Amino acid sequence: MRRAPQCLRLLGECTRRSLLRDSTAELRVVAASAQHQQLIGALEHRSSAADHSSSSSRPFTGGHAAHAFVLPSFGPVDPFQLVKEEIDSVSERLRRSIFTGIPTLRSAAQYFFKVGAEGKRFRPTMLLLMASSLSSVMPSADYLTVDDRPPNVHPAEERRRQQRIAEITEMIHVASLLHDDVIDNAEMRRGLKALNSVFGNKIAILAGDFLLARASVSLAALRDSEVIQLLSQVIEDLVTGEILQMTSTEEDLLSLDHYVRKTFHKTASLMANSCKAIAILGGQDREVAQLAWEYGRHVGLAFQFVDDVLDFTGSTMQLGKPTLNDLRSGLATAPVLYAAEEHPELNTLILRRFKSEGDVERAQELVFNSRGIQRARDLAAQHAQLAAQAVQSLPTCSNDHAIMCRQALTDITAKVLARKK
Amino acid sequence: MRRAPQCLRLLGECTRRSLLRDSTAELRVVAASAQHQQLIGALEHRSSAADHSSSSSRPFTGGHAAHAFVLPSFGPVDPFQLVKEEIDSVSERLRRSIFTGIPTLRSAAQYFFKVGAEGKRFRPTMLLLMASSLSSVMPSADYLTVDDRPPNVHPAEERRRQQRIAEITEMIHVASLLHDDVIDNAEMRRGLKALNSVFGNKIAILAGDFLLARASVSLAALRDSEVIQLLSQVIEDLVTGEILQMTSTEEDLLSLDHYVRKTFHKTASLMANSCKAIAILGGQDREVAQLAWEYGRHVGLAFQFVDDVLDFTGSTMQLGKPTLNDLRSGLATAPVLYAAEEHPELNTLILRRFKSEGDVERAQELVFNSRGIQRARDLAAQHAQLAAQAVQSLPTCSNDHAIMCRQALTDITAKVLARKK
Numbered sequence: 001m002r003r004a005p006q007c008l009r010l011l012g013e014c015t016r017r018s019l020l021r022d023s024t025a026e027l028r029v030v031a032a033s034a035q036h037q038q039l040i041g042a043l044e045h046r047s048s049a050a051d052h053s054s055s056s057s058r059p060f061t062g063g064h065a066a067h068a069f070v071l072p073s074f075g076p077v078d079p080f081q082l083v084k085e086e087i088d089s090v091s092e093r094l095r096r097s098i099f100t101g102i103p104t105l106r107s108a109a110q111y112f113f114k115v116g117a118e119g120k121r122f123r124p125t126m127l128l129l130m131a132s133s134l135s136s137v138m139p140s141a142d143y144l145t146v147d148d149r150p151p152n153v154h155p156a157e158e159r160r161r162q163q164r165i166a167e168i169t170e171m172i173h174v175a176s177l178l179h180d181d182v183i184d185n186a187e188m189r190r191g192l193k194a195l196n197s198v199f200g201n202k203i204a205i206l207a208g209d210f211l212l213a214r215a216s217v218s219l220a221a222l223r224d225s226e227v228i229q230l231l232s233q234v235i236e237d238l239v240t241g242e243i244l245q246m247t248s249t250e251e252d253l254l255s256l257d258h259y260v261r262k263t264f265h266k267t268a269s270l271m272a273n274s275c276k277a278i279a280i281l282g283g284q285d286r287e288v289a290q291l292a293w294e295y296g297r298h299v300g301l302a303f304q305f306v307d308d309v310l311d312f313t314g315s316t317m318q319l320g321k322p323t324l325n326d327l328r329s330g331l332a333t334a335p336v337l338y339a340a341e342e343h344p345e346l347n348t349l350i351l352r353r354f355k356s357e358g359d360v361e362r363a364q365e366l367v368f369n370s371r372g373i374q375r376a377r378d379l380a381a382q383h384a385q386l387a388a389q390a391v392q393s394l395p396t397c398s399n400d401h402a403i404m405c406r407q408a409l410t411d412i413t414a415k416v417l418a419r420k421k
Numbered sequence: 422m423r424r425a426p427q428c429l430r431l432l433g434e435c436t437r438r439s440l441l442r443d444s445t446a447e448l449r450v451v452a453a454s455a456q457h458q459q460l461i462g463a464l465e466h467r468s469s470a471a472d473h474s475s476s477s478s479r480p481f482t483g484g485h486a487a488h489a490f491v492l493p494s495f496g497p498v499d500p501f502q503l504v505k506e507e508i509d510s511v512s513e514r515l516r517r518s519i520f521t522g523i524p525t526l527r528s529a530a531q532y533f534f535k536v537g538a539e540g541k542r543f544r545p546t547m548l549l550l551m552a553s554s555l556s557s558v559m560p561s562a563d564y565l566t567v568d569d570r571p572p573n574v575h576p577a578e579e580r581r582r583q584q585r586i587a588e589i590t591e592m593i594h595v596a597s598l599l600h601d602d603v604i605d606n607a608e609m610r611r612g613l614k615a616l617n618s619v620f621g622n623k624i625a626i627l628a629g630d631f632l633l634a635r636a637s638v639s640l641a642a643l644r645d646s647e648v649i650q651l652l653s654q655v656i657e658d659l660v661t662g663e664i665l666q667m668t669s670t671e672e673d674l675l676s677l678d679h680y681v682r683k684t685f686h687k688t689a690s691l692m693a694n695s696c697k698a699i700a701i702l703g704g705q706d707r708e709v710a711q712l713a714w715e716y717g718r719h720v721g722l723a724f725q726f727v728d729d730v731l732d733f734t735g736s737t738m739q740l741g742k743p744t745l746n747d748l749r750s751g752l753a754t755a756p757v758l759y760a761a762e763e764h765p766e767l768n769t770l771i772l773r774r775f776k777s778e779g780d781v782e783r784a785q786e787l788v789f790n791s792r793g794i795q796r797a798r799d800l801a802a803q804h805a806q807l808a809a810q811a812v813q814s815l816p817t818c819s820n821d822h823a824i825m826c827r828q829a830l831t832d833i834t835a836k837v838l839a840r841k842k
Contacts, residue, residue: 102661104668152650179630183623202604202667205626209600210660212630216637216653223646229573232637239631240523246623247525 079408079415080120083128086139086163087121089146090128094167097151098214108199108207109214112174112190119190123173123271124166126299126412130275130292131162132405133394134282151218161222161281168231169274171215176238176270178208183242184329191320227280230273237273241265245331253350256337260301268300291390295409298387302416305380308333309373310421312364318421327360334379336363339372377417384413500829500836501541504549507560507584508542510567511549515588518572519635529620529628530635533595533611540611544594544692545587547720547833551696551713552583553826554815555703572639582643582702589652590695592636597659597691599629604663605750612741648701651694658694662686666752674771677758681722689721712811716830719808723837726801729754730794731842733785739842748781755800757784760793798838805834 080087091113098109111117132139135158143159155161180186181194182201188194196204212235219228244252244262252258275296279289310318311326312335326333330353332340340346343366349359367373388410397403501508512534519530532538553560556579564580576582601607602615603622609615617625633656640649665673665683673679696717700710731739732747733756747754751774753761761767764787770780788794809831818824 100661102664102668105661105664154646179626183626203664205600205604206660206663206667209629209633210657210664212633213653213657213660216640216656217650219637220640220646220649220653225575225641225644228641228649229638232634232641235637236631236634239627239634240521240526242627243523243526243624243631246627247523 077404077408077411079129079412080125082405082408083125083132085144086128087124087166089144090124090163090166091115091118091121093146093148093163094170096146096148097167097218098171098211100210104199104203105207105210108195108203109210111192111195111198111207112177113170117190117192121170122303123169123274126271126296126409127162127166127169127274127278129405129408129412130278130295131159131282133391133402133409134279134284134288134292135402136397136399138399138401151214152221154221154223158282161224162278164218164222165227165231165274165277165281168215168218169270171211171218172231172234172238173270175208175211175215176235178204178211180242182208188320188322222281224281227277230277230280234270234273237265237269241267241269250351253332253353254337254340254347256334259332259334259337263301263304264297267304268297271296271300271303288394291393295387295390298383298390299413299416302380302383302387302413305334305376305383306416306419308335309376309380310419312367312373314421320421324360324364327354327363330354334376335367335372337372338375339367339370342370342372381417384417387413498825498829498832500550500833501546503826503829504546504553506565507549508545508587510565511545511584511587512536512539512542514567514569514584515591517567517569518588518639519592519632521631525620525624526628526631529616529624530631532613532616532619532628533598534591538611538613542591543724544590544695547692547717547830548583548587548590548695548699550826550829550833551699551716552580552703554812554823554830555700555705555709555713556823557818557820559820559822572635573642575642575644579703582645583699585639585643586648586652586695586698586702589636589639590691592632592639593652593655593659594691596629596632596636597656599625599632601663603629609741609743643702645702648698651698651701655691655694658686658690662688662690671772674753674774675758675761675768677755680753680755680758684722684725685718688725689718692717692721692724709815712814716808716811719804719811720834720837723801723804723808723834726755726797726804727837727840729756730797730801731840733788733794735842741842745781745785748775748784751775755797756788756793758793759796760788760791763791763793802838805838808834 095110095113098106098113100106100109112119139159143157143163147155147160147163149155151164155164177189178195181189182196182204185196186194187197194204195207199207215231219231222228241262241264244258244265248258272293273296276289276293279292284292308326311323311333314323322328327336332346332350336346336350340350346363346366349356349363352359354360354363391406391409394406397406516531516534519527519534521527521530533540560580564578564584568576568581568584570576576585598610599616602610603617603625606617607615608618615625616628620628636652640652643649662683662685665679665686669679669683693714694717697710697714700713705713729747732744732754735744743749748757753767753771757767757771761771767784767787770777770784773780775781775784812827812830815827818827
């Protein structure tokens with residue numbers, strides 16, 4: 001704790017008081033009682049209050065705060081704000097660590113890591129919160145600075161190693177987006193033109209490969225073969241998920257189980273395995289590592305099912321990509337598969353991948369005239385709840401900061417359900 | 422040495438006698454004196470004698486021979502025969518280790534690893550010879566069996582770990598071929614249809630990613646972070662080479678230096694770094710590891726420059742891909758860059774990437790009416806010689822098998838120059 005130890009002590013005290021004062025403890029009880037819908041409502045209400053007050057009531061605003069969880073004097077902890085400063089430093093390091101002397105490759109590789117193009121940084125936020133949730137100490141303010149060592153240098157410090165997992169996870173995630181967008185001929189991503197539509201397919205393929213290569217170098221530097229394997233498995237799962245989607249049989253196309261399996265590979269594996277990697281690097285035992293994996297898996301599944309719903313209910317402006325994109329790509333997601341139980345006519349459309357004139361519109365109509373969207377939301381809610389339960393099942397800890405971060409992990413499960421984009 | 426120790430002793434004796442009897446020692450002196458062309462001539466002569474006699478005069482033919490270097494009672498050692506049996510077992514394991522339950526992915530990933538589609542298996546041969554060249558003991562016959570442990574299981578035995586490098590290198594190599602063929606819209610590869618033209622671009626991209634993922638899992642199991650990093654660097658270099666080629670400035674397009682740099686990234690890095698990995702896993706010190714790297718680098722450069730020449734002088738039938746492919750793809754390789762020094766007219770054609778009507782034919786004509794092809798061959802010969810010198814510079818060893826494998830590594834440098842396909 002080279003920087004501002006007194007500030008840290010003050011902040012610790014503030015955190016403790018804040019935890020006692022706000023409704024966090026209460027909410028944990030709510031979550032534990034599995035009434036997850038109530039939690040979502042409560043959090044949504046609290047979020048707007050916090051948004052309203054956050055600019056005026058930060059106890060530490062000057063210079064380098066000890067950590068980014070600068071709480072308003074009332075109201076809740078926003079999971080994203082809690083680690084924002086550290087995430088900013090991880091993002092900055094990520095940008096530097098994918099530097100290359102080849103200008104085109106540099107521009108392409110950095111395209112989705114530029115400030116403003118980084119998306120919600122959902123995965124790194126979740127991972128750093130998981131790291132803190134499992135730690136008996138509050139991370140030192142040192143870790144808010146950018147780690148300027150090259151990717152291939154072995155970091156000794158536990159927190160730096162966990163930050164690397166956050167970077168690597170983002171690299172793998174973006175690499176898979178780049179290849180997916182080539183495969184799907186996508187035009188938009190994160191409200192920007194997809195990389196393939198700016199630089200062409202060739203550069204997009206190579207930029208994806210480059211990110212995978214840098215991710216491998218960075219992984220290697222962690223010198224933990226189990227962690228290396230977990231993240232390598234993710235790359236394989238991403239590919240498997242994409243192939244499962246492309247090569248589905250007729251039976252697969254109509255099967256919710258197949259759909260969930262594909263979704264695990266395409267979305268949840270990255271979150272599950274990276275959460276587990278965080279636990280392993282944090283020195284946790286098998287059981288805790290497995291709970292971290294469960295958390296990531298269920299959040300990932302919930303995340304994707306909500307995404308499927310938003311493809312029907314969102315707007316292009318909010319999502320940064322066109323709506324009804326799944327139907328237009330020939331994909332039957334959870335709302336459609338549920339709707340087909342009420343309207344068997346949908347099966348024919350699913351099997352011909354909505355390719356005949358008017359199929360997309362007809363499918364949309366049938367989905368809206370069914371319980372498909374609600375049932376997909378319910379499925380997402382079940383997984384969000386299971387994720388919250390995984391956090392509740394972690395061994396008891398007495399560290400206030402860890403308790404707050406566990407609460408933030410639970411809050412994330414609700415935010416996933418409530419998200420509009 | 423569980424299997425046939427007596428056989429091994431006999432074979433060791435045979436090797437010793439064979440080394441004394443044939444012209445190996447002499448040839449090493451020739452190589453050391455840097456008269457590499459003479460060596461090539463001698464080897465070409467010896468190779469045909471060996472081809473002629475190999476079927477009739479093997480001293481050990483029954484059952485599992487101690488190793489695959491079943492020498493004829495006269496004539497030379499063919500580097501490829503020397504480790505053929507072990508390479509067969511490595512190839513079989515490779516096929517098994519990229520198994521997946523997803524049928525399309527399995528077919529695509531295994532496409533270039535099927536018996537008959539594996540190419541010359543040049544890289545794994547070179548790597549196992551390097552492994553034996555640096556070993557004080559002859560590998561046990563146990564290592565001729567297929568290692569059936571899954572890719573993610575850590576092998577304790579040095580030779581098994583080195584075999585894994587041979588597998589991983591092939592996986593990375595084929596992954597890069599798959600992506601390159603998508604990028605170049607290639608139609609043929611190894612005398613077969615290119616994977617993209619059979620399964621489509623999407624599956625080819627994903628199969629490449631899948632191979633990279635399996636390579637990463639296998640690499641992780643080696644639990645040697647330096648080795649993991651060396652091979653991860655290769656993936657980055659492959660990408661960098663491709664991008665250097667795609668984004669060349671006018672100055673780059675006319676520069677031999679740029680061309681050599683690109684060639685290192687695209688071809689030689691894989692050989693250099695995998696050779697170095699073999700040395701590191703063999704417990705060698707920095708200096709020896711660096712010599713192994715130099716060997717791989719120079720062999721890789723020589724290999725590519727010969728490839729460039731064959732694109733002009735070979736036949737489609739021999740090469741398994743069309744000739745003048747480089748010109749048609751807009752690439753000016755060594756013969757063209759040298760020819761341009763005599764015929765500045767070529768510069769215009771190079772800069773417009775041979776895209777105007779008649780450019781390819783005119784460029785071919787100018788190259789044939791110049792010393793371009795000879796100078797490219799000379800450049801290849803220089804690098805082959807440097808590779809041989811790297812082997813000669815290895816610390817003295819008294820192990821006959823290692824000496825024979827070093828000779829085989831030197832012979833490979835000559836074979837690279839003499840190859841017709």
